Amino acid sequence: MSDIRIDAAFDSGNIEVLSVNGATATLAIPKDTHSEFKQWFHFRVAGAAGRELELRITGLEESAYPGGWPDYDACVSEDRDYWGRAPSSYDRDIEGGTLTIRYTPASDIAWFAYFAPYSMERHHDLIAEAAASEGVDHVHLGTTLDGQPLDALEMGDGEYKVWLYARQHPGETQAEWWMEGALEVLTDPADSVGRELRKRCRLHLVPNCNPDGSKRGNLRVNAAGTNLNREWADPTPEKSPEVLAIRNRMDETGVDFAMDVHGDEAIPVAFLAGYEGIPAWTDAHGDRYYRYEAILDRRTPDFQTEFGYTNAAPGKANLAMSTNQVAERFGATAMTLEMPYKDNKANPEPEQGWSPERCKMLARDCLAALLEFLDTAEG
Amino acid sequence: MSDIRIDAAFDSGNIEVLSVNGATATLAIPKDTHSEFKQWFHFRVAGAAGRELELRITGLEESAYPGGWPDYDACVSEDRDYWGRAPSSYDRDIEGGTLTIRYTPASDIAWFAYFAPYSMERHHDLIAEAAASEGVDHVHLGTTLDGQPLDALEMGDGEYKVWLYARQHPGETQAEWWMEGALEVLTDPADSVGRELRKRCRLHLVPNCNPDGSKRGNLRVNAAGTNLNREWADPTPEKSPEVLAIRNRMDETGVDFAMDVHGDEAIPVAFLAGYEGIPAWTDAHGDRYYRYEAILDRRTPDFQTEFGYTNAAPGKANLAMSTNQVAERFGATAMTLEMPYKDNKANPEPEQGWSPERCKMLARDCLAALLEFLDTAEG
Amino acid sequence: MSDIRIDAAFDSGNIEVLSVNGATATLAIPKDTHSEFKQWFHFRVAGAAGRELELRITGLEESAYPGGWPDYDACVSEDRDYWGRAPSSYDRDIEGGTLTIRYTPASDIAWFAYFAPYSMERHHDLIAEAAASEGVDHVHLGTTLDGQPLDALEMGDGEYKVWLYARQHPGETQAEWWMEGALEVLTDPADSVGRELRKRCRLHLVPNCNPDGSKRGNLRVNAAGTNLNREWADPTPEKSPEVLAIRNRMDETGVDFAMDVHGDEAIPVAFLAGYEGIPAWTDAHGDRYYRYEAILDRRTPDFQTEFGYTNAAPGKANLAMSTNQVAERFGATAMTLEMPYKDNKANPEPEQGWSPERCKMLARDCLAALLEFLDTAEG
Amino acid sequence: MSDIRIDAAFDSGNIEVLSVNGATATLAIPKDTHSEFKQWFHFRVAGAAGRELELRITGLEESAYPGGWPDYDACVSEDRDYWGRAPSSYDRDIEGGTLTIRYTPASDIAWFAYFAPYSMERHHDLIAEAAASEGVDHVHLGTTLDGQPLDALEMGDGEYKVWLYARQHPGETQAEWWMEGALEVLTDPADSVGRELRKRCRLHLVPNCNPDGSKRGNLRVNAAGTNLNREWADPTPEKSPEVLAIRNRMDETGVDFAMDVHGDEAIPVAFLAGYEGIPAWTDAHGDRYYRYEAILDRRTPDFQTEFGYTNAAPGKANLAMSTNQVAERFGATAMTLEMPYKDNKANPEPEQGWSPERCKMLARDCLAALLEFLDTAEG
Numbered sequence A, B, C, D: 001m002s003d004i005r006i007d008a009a010f011d012s013g014n015i016e017v018l019s020v021n022g023a024t025a026t027l028a029i030p031k032d033t034h035s036e037f038k039q040w041f042h043f044r045v046a047g048a049a050g051r052e053l054e055l056r057i058t059g060l061e062e063s064a065y066p067g068g069w070p071d072y073d074a075c076v077s078e079d080r081d082y083w084g085r086a087p088s089s090y091d092r093d094i095e096g097g098t099l100t101i102r103y104t105p106a107s108d109i110a111w112f113a114y115f116a117p118y119s120m121e122r123h124h125d126l127i128a129e130a131a132a133s134e135g136v137d138h139v140h141l142g143t144t145l146d147g148q149p150l151d152a153l154e155m156g157d158g159e160y161k162v163w164l165y166a167r168q169h170p171g172e173t174q175a176e177w178w179m180e181g182a183l184e185v186l187t188d189p190a191d192s193v194g195r196e197l198r199k200r201c202r203l204h205l206v207p208n209c210n211p212d213g214s215k216r217g218n219l220r221v222n223a224a225g226t227n228l229n230r231e232w233a234d235p236t237p238e239k240s241p242e243v244l245a246i247r248n249r250m251d252e253t254g255v256d257f258a259m260d261v262h263g264d265e266a267i268p269v270a271f272l273a274g275y276e277g278i279p280a281w282t283d284a285h286g287d288r289y290y291r292y293e294a295i296l297d298r299r300t301p302d303f304q305t306e307f308g309y310t311n312a313a314p315g316k317a318n319l320a321m322s323t324n325q326v327a328e329r330f331g332a333t334a335m336t337l338e339m340p341y342k343d344n345k346a347n348p349e350p351e352q353g354w355s356p357e358r359c360k361m362l363a364r365d366c367l368a369a370l371l372e373f374l375d376t377a378e379g
């Protein structure tokens, strides 16, 4: 039979084909733009119907997070809508670290990705639909280095200022799926959580903070090779216009509550990270964050507090990171939400693992937790 | 112009036309089968495009719940999918109590109902879809007096026995909308609440306890004129075969947790009623119910505990009612969920009021509250 | 294992259960209301998952069309949306003529019918959607003996008067599926055939001429036991108010072109029947019909002219039948469209046979043929 | 109020912003890649809700087809799904030829394009869905200069070799909408035309012959600036790898019938162009094309033969154009289908004009005409 054909010249496509032999391919992940990071992959396999594909992604010990590969199964779709998992195994000792994906498609075409992709076309569908909803304002925050618009959506008539922003790291597509779920809550007139939040808050959402990295198929950086979540202390028009535009808008609006939405390559569960170690830290300030975290933990099995990052020591917080900067600069209850690429072992979903659907449901829980947090605030 | 035409000979249709003059109609609500209850209405108006309809439903001081009409706006739909509200006003002193509905349809046809209807066709769609889901068993509990099947759905691999049942009172269609929401949670593999509940529980759902009353357009009774929620002490094949079949199945399975889902005509909010006054009452038993109620209250603005029914005095509980019987008979944490026909004033939705969408979301919250209740049970 | 459970107490349900043993059932078809006709069946089987059902429908040599059973496969659905076929065989010598259906459902519930049902709920959805379309008028033609409305839809600004009406015989559900296809053409602003027909014609559609028989699960008659297509010479309010209402409206509007839509139990292809033998017959009049028939034949493989009914001899036409009456009374180009229950052998579809989808597509072809017919009329 | 914001950095985006003042913008169309052609535009306007936009596209006397602008209304969408028309007027004497578009969006965001866009993401959805259909083979024909795959779909078990290919000129997006309609016919098992064509033919479809031009927002050329429909005599890997790959595959399969699908900027109707003037011309060969054209004309008001291109004189056909080359090389019945950007005046659709929906319906008619053409071929 003929060799399979592998393509990646599309929105967020990213793979290098080293060799193909029948239904077996040896692959590598190209580096992010002007950067050493590499982890995100997204490609299409043609000529695949009924053949057991063996897709070997090599050189992964040099990837950004080698710890992401053990216990990871690749995402696969034949209809570009439902994303399941293809059994995968990692061997750090073969060809610089090799993830071997095995899968037998029913169709002639199958799509593989590190996580279910969220294209710029879908982004524009999301923005158009939300902008057309009653009471939603679109704000054009600025223009990226590749000339794309940086879109924000604002809504609500309350005093409490909420900022939700996602996908500073473009390969963490979980974050924009989360945004889709959040916008469903906030724009549905029948949703009592959305209705109540719009009464109490002014909400500012940036569904995609890094459109250039998204389209280019990067894991972590923008078109200039900048990791945006290390730019919040001193963003510049040359390296990080996205952060500059967002932070400027925050300066105009103020921030009481902020959630920066991410994916984590290694840890197989959803968790939050706070702002321990900022100069302005007080226990009263920090307790607000811990209280929110506890509420969210109680509300859903898809969130937990056992696993997560190590806290910074007092005074050692990195103010170049968004959560720390926003907590310090605005006194906000700020946090980084991390969702897994893998599945959580306590409550696994064998067919899909962590999935777009679960990202969207976690967004529902995060907003309902926010309402409970506001409801139960001390007087 | 010609007179409008009013019809009700369809699933759950119920109206009597006293007179029609142009776009104005004087109407009355027929009594339930073999019964004095009357409250449910459902009819179609034709010849309506662009005309201000004035629909006067008279004789309502004799209805089952005259307190249901003040502050009530009738439900209306032109596409039979989206149900909005038509401004309505009640005057107890006109023609024995008259609700006047005013509405100007864009289409030639408009449908009016006491609450968004849930037809037996939709019931069968619901049952078919759920029965086709992975891990769901259909149970044919028995046959009604009109020869319809009484359908139950069962799922889950756990020890804890949960019974959810709805629409003993057929005109309380909120209850079957709630079931649709509950089944979405319980049959979606991506839903972590559903997945976790199926692990811990065996769940038994009866989406419609009264198919005959539903098809006939009754508010409260079955084909024999029986109020099923007064039959739980001594159900009979002649008067209440539906209750007999359900209670028998409960006797086979046991019950740890039970929710009987209803609508309340007068009180404009969602609330729970428990089993105070049963012979087997203990504070420990009752506290389980109060704990669940508090969790649900905390989780959603669409549920509250301020308004509701007066508790029965010690030893005075009516064991013919489902919740009391089940709490007494099985020692279960049992409850009656009531949803409004009106809207709650604290968090209103002006276009739709209380709606099918909100019934479904409340079901999601009830199940998530059940998981939290189980998670936080004392050792 | 337990016995399967069979139910039919729903819209258009019709079956008698003689006996059940495990997954095997012996059944019979109840007669139509006040009538000897019997052919339509529609029932639900529960307790079915993974079991090979053997469903034996007996006594069929006494059915209305015994010739309908050889080469016929029963319609089956598990989701009530997609209707496939279950392999069936007919033996005229067993138990008065027995159709044996074999099928192994994946789900616990499966639905069987003579053809894909079209419920009154779906009818009302169809009417509501069409009535809400730009330029469509709903006409309430009258009320049936069971109190249901007889719905017509009218549209178009032209001189040429077109009448399309369906389901005089309620068990010929193909006819209302056809109507759904026709209304899609006629209400879609992007459809150039619909747009052009609305310019040249005034169109009158009666999607269901026999709602009472439809709901009751009859093959051929209404609530009084009347075969409506034998009532067009002298319809009466007592026996055939449906025909009386339609014919009266035709008298008001006039008729240039009429199609009466049916299903045929025995002949496995779609065909037309005309009005040979009416007193007013002229070759010029008849040629209009033959010209339409030839156009339709040329346009689609799902229509043919080889098989069909024998023509009436000159002067022998039955004027109690709609097509003859309308051709005679109005000088209209009139015809009866027959669609099969079986599949056509020349162009079969193995999974579904003749299906709702094909009824709808044939409606598209019939309307496009009408436009071509009008386009190519001689000066 | 603030200035509107205009963006075009997305799939097929193309506009240059000369100036913006409030809700008025002065614009120009950038040239195609390495080319003088310019005509296609596609951009997003933000900050638009409730404001009367005045969008002035200047310099159009230098566009590829200045005759395209009179009587043209720009395409507009607020939800990126339904594309209507914005009233537009052309004045050749202002700023080198100016099209002025006026439109007041309800939403904050509106999208404008020369015709409804067809993104590469939608292309991949189309390919994935078709490739997953029963009996469809995907063929990877080759790789474009920008590294994109050139996708073909093949199906059918017959002898007669049909080639359908579209969008050599990428800004003629009508052509890929047409392909979507054609694939619906050919992959739907219930469609009798598709089923019959698959029996008689082997069909080869190339839904997008120019992916690079499509993504880049070109009107007529690929990434090298080549007009592909002038390359069929001598395609080269450097300038026209797309044509080379397609023609090579045609050489392998042979071609009996070919349709090359396009849009025409100036002529406001759909029409065909044939292969008059090829060296191999015979009247018998040409009559096959004329016969097909007449069938299609008869079948739909959305096709006509009155308006179109002037035929080439004998021996003067340009063999670098696809239709001529294919007719000459393979003796095929070949043709170019042209669809308008404007609306046809004989049968206009005021809201949408010529639209994606009409492209898809014309594809249905083209395939049904092909079947009729085959059915009625002389022995």
Ligand SMILES: [Ca+2]
Pocket (backbone or CB within 6 Å): A296, A297, A298, A299, A300, A301, A302, A303, A304
């Ligand atoms: Ca948790």
Ligand SMILES: [Ca+2]
Pocket (backbone or CB within 6 Å): B296, B297, B298, B299, B300, B301, B302, B303, B304
């Ligand atoms: Ca509450």
Ligand SMILES: [Ca+2]
Pocket (backbone or CB within 6 Å): C296, C297, C298, C299, C300, C301, C302, C303, C304
């Ligand atoms: Ca034919």
Ligand SMILES: [Ca+2]
Pocket (backbone or CB within 6 Å): D296, D297, D298, D299, D300, D301, D302, D303, D304
């Ligand atoms: Ca034509």
